[in-house]
Amino acid sequence: MSAVAGMTFADLKSGMSARVIAVDENCLDSRRLQEMGFTVGTQFSVVKVAPMGDPIEILVRGYRICLRKNECHCIQIESVG
Amino acid sequence: MSLHPDRVGRLKLASHLVIVAGNPNAGKTTLFNSLTGSTQKVANYPGVTVESVEGQYTFAGESIRCVDVPGLYSLKAASEDERVATDVILGRQEGKPELVVYVLDATNLERNLFLFTQIAESQVPMVIALTMPDRLQARGKTVDLERLQSELGVPVVSVVAHEDRKLESLKQAISDALRDKPIPAIDFGLPEGMQSTIRKLSERLARIGVDASQAEIRRNLYEPPELFQRFLEDFPEIAEPFTEARNRLEAEDLLRPSVDVTSRYEWSAKIQSLVLRDAAKPAKVISITDRLDKVLTHRFWGLTIFVLVMYGVFQSIYTVAAPMMAGIEDVFGRLQDAIRPMVSQNEILESFIIDGLIAGVGGMLVFLPQILILFFFIAVLEGSGYLARAAFLMDRLLGWCGLNGRAFIPFLSSYACAIPGIMAARVMPDSKSRLATILVAPLMSCSARLPVYVLLIGTFIEPQYGAFWAGFSLFAMHLLGLVVAIPVVYVLNRKMLKARRLPFVLELPPYQWPKWRDIWLTLVNRGKVFVKTAGTIIVFMSILIWAAASFPRFSPADPVAEAAKFGVAEERAEQWVQEKQLENSILGRFGKAIEPVFIPAGFDWRITTAILSAFPARETIVPSLGIIFSLGGEVDESSGDLQSAMKKATWPDGRPLFTVWTAVGLMVFFALCAQCMATLATVKRETNSWKWAVFMFCYMTALAYVGAVAVNYLGKLFGA
Numbered sequence: 148m149s150a151v152a153g154m155t156f157a158d159l160k161s162g163m164s165a166r167v168i169a170v171d172e173n174c175l176d177s178r179r180l181q182e183m184g185f186t187v188g189t190q191f192s193v194v195k196v197a198p199m200g201d202p203i204e205i206l207v208r209g210y211r212i213c214l215r216k217n218e219c220h221c222i223q224i225e226s227v228g
Numbered sequence: 229m230s231l232h233p234d235r236v237g238r239l240k241l242a243s244h245l246v247i248v249a250g251n252p253n254a255g256k257t258t259l260f261n262s263l264t265g266s267t268q269k270v271a272n273y274p275g276v277t278v279e280s281v282e283g284q285y286t287f288a289g290e291s292i293r294c295v296d297v298p299g300l301y302s303l304k305a306a307s308e309d310e311r312v313a314t315d316v317i318l319g320r321q322e323g324k325p326e327l328v329v330y331v332l333d334a335t336n337l338e339r340n341l342f343l344f345t346q347i348a349e350s351q352v353p354m355v356i357a358l359t360m361p362d363r364l365q366a367r368g369k370t371v372d373l374e375r376l377q378s379e380l381g382v383p384v385v386s387v388v389a390h391e392d393r394k395l396e397s398l399k400q401a402i403s404d405a406l407r408d409k410p411i412p413a414i415d416f417g418l419p420e421g422m423q424s425t426i427r428k429l430s431e432r433l434a435r436i437g438v439d440a441s442q443a444e445i446r447r448n449l450y451e452p453p454e455l456f457q458r459f460l461e462d463f464p465e466i467a468e469p470f471t472e473a474r475n476r477l478e479a480e481d482l483l484r485p486s487v488d489v490t491s492r493y494e495w496s497a498k499i500q501s502l503v504l505r506d507a508a509k510p511a512k513v514i515s516i517t518d519r520l521d522k523v524l525t526h527r528f529w530g531l532t533i534f535v536l537v538m539y540g541v542f543q544s545i546y547t548v549a550a551p552m553m554a555g556i557e558d559v560f561g562r563l564q565d566a567i568r569p570m571v572s573q574n575e576i577l578e579s580f581i582i583d584g585l586i587a588g589v590g591g592m593l594v595f596l597p598q599i600l601i602l603f604f605f606i607a608v609l610e611g612s613g614y615l616a617r618a619a620f621l622m623d624r625l626l627g628w629c630g631l632n633g634r635a636f637i638p639f640l641s642s643y644a645c646a647i648p649g650i651m652a653a654r655v656m657p658d659s660k661s662r663l664a665t666i667l668v669a670p671l672m673s674c675s676a677r678l679p680v681y682v683l684l685i686g687t688f689i690e691p692q693y694g695a696f697w698a699g700f701s702l703f704a705m706h707l708l709g710l711v712v713a714i715p716v717v718y719v720l721n722r723k724m725l726k727a728r729r730l731p732f733v734l735e736l737p738p739y740q741w742p743k744w745r746d747i748w749l750t751l752v753n754r755g756k757v758f759v760k761t762a763g764t765i766i767v768f769m770s771i772l773i774w775a776a777a778s779f780p781r782f783s784p785a786d787p788v789a790e791a792a793k794f795g796v797a798e799e800r801a802e803q804w805v806q807e808k809q810l811e812n813s814i815l816g817r818f819g820k821a822i823e824p825v826f827i828p829a830g831f832d833w834r835i836t837t838a839i840l841s842a843f844p845a846r847e848t849i850v851p852s853l854g855i856i857f858s859l860g861g862e863v864d865e866s867s868g869d870l871q872s873a874m875k876k877a878t879w880p881d882g883r884p885l886f887t888v889w890t891a892v893g894l895m896v897f898f899a900l901c902a903q904c905m906a907t908l909a910t911v912k913r914e915t916n917s918w919k920w921a922v923f924m925f926c927y928m929t930a931l932a933y934v935g936a937v938a939v940n941y942l943g944k945l946f947g948a
Contacts, residue, residue, distance in 0.1 A: 172484050176731045178452065181489040182302040183733060184339055198527035199624035204736060208497070210336040213620055213734040215627065 154226060156219040159203060164192040165224040174221030184208040185222055243284065243291035244406050249317050249347065250331030251340050252299030252657075253737045255359035259331055259387060260296040261749050262395055270753045272916040273321065277659045278312040281753070287399040290406075295325075301339075303346040304452055304485075306730050308659040318350050327353045327405055329398075334364040334371050334386075337504070341496035342489075344380070348412035349443035355405045356384040357398055363738060368511030369504050376503040381413030416495030419487065421480045422446075429473040438466055449474055450488050517613075517738040524617050534621050537614070538640060541605045545598055545644045546675075552597035560590030579778055580771075588770030591845065592763045595647045595906060599758055600751050602641050602648040606655060607750040611742030615655065619734055629714060630721030631661055632732050638665050639713075642672035643706075646907045647762075649674075650914055651754060658730065660721075666914055667924055668717045670907050671709035673899060679847045680898045681705050683865040687874055688891035701892070708899045712931065757913065765909035773815075773844050773905075782812040803860040810855050815840050829897070829936035830890045830943070832879060839903065846903050889943025893936040901932035 159165065167189045170177050184207050185191070191207035202213040248263075250256045261268075264283025273280050281296040297316045298309040315321045317328060328347060332340045348354070358371060377384045383405060385398045426442050426449070433440055448459050449470065456474070460467040477483040523529050564582045571578045609615040619633030626635045634655045642649030649669045656662040681702055690698040782805065784790035791801035810816050819837030826836045834856045842849035850870075854863035857873035877885040902908065902925045912921040 170486060172486060178304065178485040178489075179301070179306055179731050179733075181486055182304070182342065184342070184493060186486060186490045186493055195521070195525060197525070197620050197624060198531060199621075201624045201627070202620065202732065202734065204620070208338040208493075209500075210339055211736060213623075213732075213736065215623070215732050218731040 154224045156203070156214065156216045156222065156224070158226075159193050159196075159216070159224075161193055161196050161203075163226055164190065164228045165226050166190045167222055168225050169223040171221040171223075176218060177221045180214075180219060180222060183212060184210075185219075190227060243293045244326050245323070246292055246294045246327045246329055246402060246406075247317055247325040248294055248296050248329045248331065249313065250299060251301060251333060251336070251343055253735045254299065254331045254333040254336070254340060256299055256331040257296065258743060258746055259357060259359060260294065261743075261745050263399075264294050265745070266749070266752065268749060268753060270757050273312050276308055276312060277662065277915050278309050279654075280312075280316075285399070287403055290403060292399075292402065292406075294329075300343065301733075302343060303447070304450070304455075306452075307657075309657075317347060317352070319352075325352060327355060327402065327409075329402060330354055330356050332356050332358050332384075334358050334361045335367065337371075337500040338493070338496045341499055342492050344412075345414065345416060345492045345495060346447070348380075348414055349447055351411050351441055351443060353405055353409040354382045354412055355398075355401050355410070356380065356382060358384055358386045359388075361386045362388055365507050365509070366512060366515070368507050368509065370507045372503045372505050376499070379414070379499050379502060382410045414495070416491050418491055419482055422477065422482045422487070425473050425476050425480075425482075429469055432469050433466060436466075449477065450483075450485075515738070520739050521617070521736070524614070525620060530617070530621055534618055537609075537618070538636070541602075541609075542640055542644060544605075545601050545641065545648075549597040549601050549644075553594050556590065556594050556597070560586060560593075563590075575783065576778075576781070580774070583778075584771045584774035585767075588767040588774070591770055592766040592906065593759070595645065596755060596758065598645050599648045599651060600755060602644075602652055603750055603754045604747060606637060606652060607747040608742045610655070611740070611746055613737045613739045616734060616736050620736060623732070623734070627732065629718045630664060631717060632656070633734070635661070635665050638669050639672055639710075642669040642674060645674050645676070646670040646672070646904065647758075647910050650907065650910045651758065653914065657734075663915060663920065664717050664720050666911060667720060667920065667927075668713040670902060670904070670924065670928065671713040671716065671900065673706040673709045674846075674904075676845055676847045676904065677705070677898055679850050679865040681895055683850055683853075683870070684891040684895050686866060687871040688886060688888050692888065701895070705895055705899050708896065712900060716927075716931075758910070762906070762909045762913040765912060766906045769905040769909065770844055773841070776815040776818075777810060777813050777841055779814060780812065782809040800858065803855075803858050806855045806860055807858045810837065810841070810852070826933075826936075828940065829893055829933065830887070830940040831894070831936070832885055834877070834885070835890075835894065839897070839901075842898075842903050844905050846898055846901075849898070849903075887943060889939055893939035893943070896935040896939050897932045899932075900928055900935050902928035 154165065167185050167187050170181060170185070170187060172178075189207060191205050194204040194206050194211060196203045197213075201217075202215045204211055204213045248256060248260050260281070260283070264285055267285070268281055268283040270279055270281050272278065278298060282293065283296075284291060284293045286292070295316060297313040300310040300313045302310070303314045303317070312321070317325065319325060330344060330347060332344065344356075356376075358373070358376070361371060364370065371386070373384050373386060383401045385401045387395060387398050426446050429445055429449075430440065430442050433445070448456070451459060460470065463470075474483065524533060564586050567586065568578065568582055571581050606615070609618070615634070615637070618636070621633065622636050623633030626633055634657070635653075637655050638649045638652040640649075641652050646669055649672065650666050653662045653665040653669065656665055685698050685701055689701055784805070787805045788798050788801045791804045792798070794804070796804045816833075816837050819840050820833040823831075823833040823836055826832075826839075831839070834853075838849050838852040838856055841852040850865050851861040851863060853874070854867070854870055855861050857870065857877065859867070859869050859873060863870045874886055875884070879885055908921045908925055911924055912918055915921070
């Protein structure tokens with residue numbers, strides 16, 4: 148499947164895999180998200196989405212973390228696989 | 229000079245000081261509890277709401293003092309809790325730690341090693357406690373301890389927190405490390421431009437007599453802007469070279485956090501791949517946690533089970549706590565009866581001991597059952613991993629106004645009582661959202677408001693308008709606080725606590741059986757904290773209010789004769805004296821003095837004084853009204869005498885004092901006001917400052933006043 152550029156976390160669905168392609172470092176949240184492991188090139192997958200649509204649970208760097216979609220807008224992603 | 233200022237001065241170091249640090253959910257608290265057990269002491273760090281837990285143990289004749297710092301993801305402190313943890317680890321709080329025990333979660337090596345690289349740079353002696361090796365094994369992997377040890381340069385001990393045998397080897401390693409001082413030796417590749425800038429700055433600092441390691445320089449150079457500014461202010465003499473170096477890094481595009489973070493994660497990933505081995509037994513295909521989560525986070529079953537669990541928890545706060553509370557009240561009632569004869573020779577002493585001191589201590593301890601029951605459930609829910617799932621389910625509902633999914637625990641508990649509710653705000657992960665939760669939790673209609681509602685609805689609504697409107701107004705009163713809390717919390721987050729919020733991160737740890745030791749220590753610590761700090765304030769304030777209602781004394785030599793002068797019958801003389809005592813007291817005089825303020829709400833001095841005397845606790849307005857209407861303080865909310873006295877009461881011009889609107893206004897006042905000193909004392913304890921307690925009292929009283937006045941004007945508009 149070809150990569151779709153310019154995706155954000157809001158486009159993620161349960162079971163999808165994606166890769167970080169860019170991080171907007173002017174955005175204040177970007178440092179914390181990078182510290183949690185979302186550096187450029189990192190692959191991750193969506194484990195599940197909460198019943199009300201947010202937050203989403205993500206498997207990244209071998210561990211699981213829940214994030215709110217709208218708080219990850221400074222990370223650009225592409226879907227893989 | 230050194231780059232480690234002692235912000236609060238060095239504490240006496242009678243024994244060795246060891247810091248236990250690590251990522252959240254790495255098993256740090258469980259490990260700390262196994263090490264220090266019942267020796268723990270809970271206190272607040274100066275000036276912040278963050279708690280420190282300290283304990284100690286003795287090993288091979290040496291006494292070791294341990295401090296459990298809040299779990300953190302990074303030393304680039306983003307929240308207040310992380311800043312405190314960072315300050316302690318870097319020795320800015322109580323002097324440089326002798327040793328850091330770094331808790332490393334074997335199932336989450338990559339991210340846990342990221343924080344390790346940051347702490348390693350401070351060149352503090354370290355021992356690694358590798359937790360959850362059993363869980364890693366269940367996933368079909370093991371850690372090569374020797375390889376990890378040689379890669380990190382410090383001792384690594386594998387621990388399973390509930391196996392005390394393994395703890396002996398950790399204690400041994402700690403004692404050895406206190407002697408040998410092993411410092412991590414790691415090297416992760418950094419861009420050449422960064423290294424040369426740091427090297428040059430180091431040489432320049434050395435020339436002006438500042439001895440700082442390159443790692444120390446690098447950490448300070450890479451602080452976020454606000455922390456870098458703070459650093460410059462702390463050390464003005466080296467501000468210039470540091471600012472120049474930082475500008476150079478920026479010009480070369482090397483100051484971006486990603487340069488720093490990526491190099492650390494690359495190193496972490498490399499180490500993880502070097503030390504992880506396949507276990508002899510292969511992994512289970514689907515873990516128990518995944519299977520449970522399929523149900524517990526399911527869009528239908530998950531929410532259903534959540535509602536059932538919460539219902540069970542709060543049902544038991546009411547039903548299990550009620551007999552215990554009655555028991556405490558009974559014991560203190562008996563104590564009063566037993567002591568009364570011993571002090572009856574002096575009327576003031578009797579009143580002080582019986583109505584001031586014993587009533588105050590009893591009125592404080594009566595909160596303990598609810599607090600302990602709630603924290604028992606919190607400890608079980610948290611320890612089993614369910615609390616995180618509940619937050620996952622509820623986050624959308626509570627997240628939009630600046631809170632997060634965990635806030636439902638303090639809010640729901642506050643419907644029983646705000647005291648455990650405010651204490652339960654500890655489940656909130658950061659201090660900003662914790663503070664916002666604390667400040668609105670007392671708006672939830674607690675059970676102490678119920679007697680006020682029952683009295684007023686039973687007197688003025690039910691007889692006239694029937695059961696439907698009685699039930700409706702009771703429901704409306706319980707909803708009012710919640711409805712008001714939403715805009716309040718929104719404004720608080722936008723205007724007052726506007727420090728930037730962090731992206732919300734929530735981990736769903738694997739399910740496990742909660743550990744009894746962790747539950748027990750939670751209960752002991754919470755109980756102690758409440759009784760010692762909040763409890764002391766509550767007793768002290770009870771005595772103050774007792775004094776305000778008891779002085780100056782009104783005690784005629786012959787009460788019956790005195791009462792007769794005012795046309796009061798002999799059998800009512802005692803109640804009449806009680807009424808005159810309250811009217812004549814500081815409290816009564818104050819109530820009369822501020823009557824004009826409450827006239828717009830339709831309250832006269834009698835209602836005002838009853839409100840004032842209900843400051844210790846809302847439900848005490850019932851006996852206070854009893855005294856004011858000359859019925860004595862023994863009335864309860866369903867007393868027919870009190871109801872008819874209130875119906876008959878008039879203004880001096882003969883208009884009835886209470887209309888249905890006055891009654892509703894008074895209920896609205898009590899729904900929104902902060903008339904509960906135990907709440908204020910608990911807020912003081914939990915926020916570590918009187919500022920927020922006073923703020924809460926002011927904003928809630930203002931809301932209550934505006935609400936009561938609004939109801940009174942509505943009454944005038946629509947007539948009654």
